[in-house]
Amino acid sequence: MGCDGGSIPKRDELVKQKQRKAKVDQNILNRVHWFSCALSKKPLSSPVVSCGLGKLYNRDAILEFLLDRKAYGDGDLICKHIKSLKDVVTLQLEHNPSFSEAQSASLTNHDQEPVSRFICPITMKEMNGKHRFVYLDTCGCVMSEQAMKEVPSKTCIKCTKPYEAINVIVLNPKAEELEAMELTLVEKQARIAAERKC
């Protein structure tokens, strides 16, 4: 015999390897998008703001960027659309009671799943990239998309301020949603500019 060396991986083994790699890649992306500021890349910490494209930033990084647009090398690539503080909304985030600063250190440990500082105030789901989250640009309240769908309302479920569909911004949208959000943003900015002129 001697030819059963087993060094050639079987197909299902290869599929498993591929799935593992895809999971690792997704975990890395989640850490980048849901745990760190899109601009400074530092861990997200309150006050956190978001723009019309649903990116998450630390407010102090945006302030620094507005004072010096070259403060972060790739700032103009990431948030060219932010011209003033009026282009961002301070998010009203629900703090996760199970989060501790010690867990925040686990961000650097790539084997461990990080614990998010923030949760949905309705479903209590963690804002860790596994569930879709939205915010309202009228009040800044953040919740899971599931909560918003399950409790349909014309007022914010958290603070009761009225809103319309156009005020719902998806956080960290999928690549295919981004184009539509960019168009909406351009239209919104044009409308605000026109209103200012009146």
Ligand SMILES: [Zn+2]
């Ligand atoms: Zn609200």
